[in-house]
Amino acid sequence: MATTAQEQAQLVETSKRLAAFQAVKDYLRPEYTRVGIGSGSTVVYVVEAIAALGHDATANMSFYPTGAQSEELIEAAGLNLQYISKLPAGKQLDVAFDGADEVDDDLNLIKGGGACLWQEKIVAASAKQFVCVADFRKLAPRLGTAWKKGIPIEVLPMAAPRVLDELQRLGSQNPRIRPGLPGKAGAIVTDNGMWIIDAPFAPLLHAKDSESSAEGGSGSNGRGTVDALADRLIKIPGVAEIGLFFGKNGLEVASGAQKPVAAYFGMADGTVQVKTPGGV
Numbered sequence: 364m365a366t367t368a369q370e371q372a373q374l375v376e377t378s379k380r381l382a383a384f385q386a387v388k389d390y391l392r393p394e395y396t397r398v399g400i401g402s403g404s405t406v407v408y409v410v411e412a413i414a415a416l417g418h419d420a421t422a423n424m425s426f427y428p429t430g431a432q433s434e435e436l437i438e439a440a441g442l443n444l445q446y447i448s449k450l451p452a453g454k455q456l457d458v459a460f461d462g463a464d465e466v467d468d469d470l471n472l473i474k475g476g477g478a479c480l481w482q483e484k485i486v487a488a489s490a491k492q493f494v495c496v497a498d499f500r501k502l503a504p505r506l507g508t509a510w511k512k513g514i515p516i517e518v519l520p521m522a523a524p525r526v527l528d529e530l531q532r533l534g535s536q537n538p539r540i541r542p543g544l545p546g547k548a549g550a551i552v553t554d555n556g557m558w559i560i561d562a563p564f565a566p567l568l569h570a571k572d573s574e575s576s577a578e579g580g581s582g583s584n585g586r587g588t589v590d591a592l593a594d595r596l597i598k599i600p601g602v603a604e605i606g607l608f609f610g611k612n613g614l615e616v617a618s619g620a621q622k623p624v625a626a627y628f629g630m631a632d633g634t635v636q637v638k639t640p641g642g643v
C-alpha cells in the first residue's frame with residue numbers, strides 16, 4: 364500500500380522508539396550505576412525510555428555521553444551526567460546504548476552519519492555490554508548495501524587531502540570531505556575539532572563469509588572484509604578514528620568490544636527484531 368512521505372517518516376520514528384524502549388527494558392538493570400548514551404535520533408528515544416522509569420529508578424545511575432548532543436539529552440532529561448574521562452582505570456560502564464547507520468548480519472556497524480563516531484567508539488568499548496538500537500532501514504546483509512554515503516572517517520583537517528588520496532588508492536569511489544550544514548561555511552567540524560570524510564566502498568564481506576572461503580581474510584571473489592578494510596583505514600596517517608565498529612563481539616571479549624551484544628530493530632509491522640551474536 365502506498366504511503367505518503369509523512370506517513371513513512373512517522374513509521375520510521377515509531378520503529379526507532381519501539382526498538383529503544385525494548386532495548387532499555389531488556390538491558391537496563393536496576394542495579395546498574397554507569398550507563399553510556401550514544402548519539403543520533405534513535406538515542407533520543409533511549410533517553411525517553413530511561414527517563415520514563417522515574418527518578419527513583421535512575422537516581423543511583425550516572426550517564427556517560429558520546430558528544431554534545433547526548434550530553435544535552437542527558438541533562439534535559441534530568442539524569443545524572445558523568446564523563447568517560449572520569450571513569451576510573453579498570454572500571455567499565457555496565458551498559459551503553461547507541462544507534463547505527465547500517466548493521467550487517469555479523470553485527471558489524473557503520474556509524475558516524477551524524478558526525479559522531481570517535482567518542483561513541485570509546486564509550487561502546489568501555490562498556491561490558493554495548494546495545495545497538497535502530498529501525499528497519501538499517502538492516503543489511505553486508506555493510507555498504509543500504510548505506511551508500513560511504514564509511515565516515517574522522518580526520519585531522521590538515522591531513523584531509525592526503526587521506527583522500529590514500530582512500531582512492533584503497534578503492535574508495537569518490538571519497539569526499541563532508542560539507543557543513545546549511546549556514547556553516549566549509550567542512551563539518553566534529554565534537555573533537557576534526558573533519559569527516561565519507562568514503563564509499565563496494566559492499567564488504569564479513570568474518571562469516573571468510574570462514575566459508577578458502578581465501579581467508581580477503582573474502583571470496585577478491586572482495587574485502589570489514590576487518591581487513593578497517594585495519595588499512597585506521598593506519599592511514601591523519602585518520603583519528605573510523606566509523607566501522609568491528610572485530611570481536613561483546614560475548615567473545617571481556618572488554619573493548621566495538622560490536623554489540625544485541626541489536627534491536629523496530630520493524631515496519633510494529634514488531635521488534637533482536638539480533639545477537641549467537642542468533643544471527
Ligand SMILES: O=C[C@H](O)[C@H](O)[C@H](O)COP(=O)(O)O
Nearest residue numbers: 403404405462475477478479
Ligand atoms: O554520527 C552519528 C551516530 O553514529 C549515530 O548513532 C548514527 O548516525 C545513527 O543515527 P540515527 O539514530 O539518527 O539514525
